[in-house]
Amino acid sequence: MTAMRRSRENDPMAELVEVQTDALPEADDPYLLTPGPLTTSRRTKEAMLHDWGSWDVEFNEVTADIRRRLITMVGGGETYDCVPLQGSGTYCVEAMLSSFIPKDGWALVLMNGAYGQRAAKTLQYLGRDYIKLDKGDYLPPLPEEVDDLLNRHPEVTDVVAIHCETSSGILNPLQGISDVVMKHGRRLLVDAMSAFGAVPLDVSDVPFEAMVSSANKCIEGVPGFGFVVAKETALAEAEGRSHSLSLDVHDQWAYMNRTSQWRFTPPTHSVVAFREALLQHEEEGGVPGRLARYSRNREVMVEGMRELGFSTLLEDEWLSPIITTFFCPVDKNFSFTRFYDELKARKFIIYPGKLTEAESFRIGCIGQLDEHVMRQLLTAVEDALKVMGVKDCRPAERQES
């Protein structure tokens, strides 16, 4: 890499630079089988080798370009706008909830895992009234249940839905939920964090009021910011609603449209990396292209894990191409910590489970991974089990039957 070689000659910090350059996934880094941050391409990382002025016209053009591309991705045309916002995904969810739900509004939160629960907790902080539909760890909120609740609760103004509930990996039936919400004339706010860019979401099918995602999920950028895509009318109406200056989506939007700049210091390197990631997303065939690769990753991985004896938490119908939850085996030689370490030694980082009831772990399918990587993972899993002396990978309840 020429940029690096030049640094080595002229830069007293050359040693440090060299070490960092070597730490690329094709060298020594493990693959991140996690739902973000995830394994990014070398090209995306290389985009961060420059420094940008936050006020500079070239940087402002990158911001404008990102916004346009994201609006196009949801078919938002002239009626939607995109507002990037500093912080991790949760900051943007909080910004969306506080900016779009009126202070005297009522939300219905559709919960089936940690992110639905976090949305409810956020509303508590914000002092917004809400009711909830809580389906526990692994069942989807069904359109007919939402229909019934909206019939019984005319006070509900906004429905908050999670597209892919990353804690179990379930892909929630957003289309059906949206149809019901629209039939009742209520507004739909979507946390599409972990699905956006890989699972289709188009405003002609799901005319959401606002949705939110972040840089380090399926677009395969690095952490640093998220973005809200919302109806322009909603962005205009949001004036004066937010409890927070830094999380005020309306203010960020109005300022950005007026000045082309972010209100406060933007995560410049993360933004330019994201643009590079968006270009690669397009080259891969956009959402359908990415969906095809991730789906194949999941197919190969789940099939191989099942052959080894593992069971998925979810029935096939609800498996997302984002992340899959497996039950921990009851085999007394199995320990998650040991399993994690053995896989890490073989260059794969997996994810702990997030279920309230059963012991589980998760394996992600997103990021710069393909089916070959997934096959290497399966070999690593087989090796790890052998070293640990685990023979039976069935979960508790299934061994007894």
Ligand SMILES: *Cc1c(COP(=O)(O)O)cnc(C)c1O
């Ligand atoms: C990742 C994620 C978030 C945001 O999490 P952060 O750690 O704040 O980035 C929110 N909702 C869902 C569904 C997610 O997958």
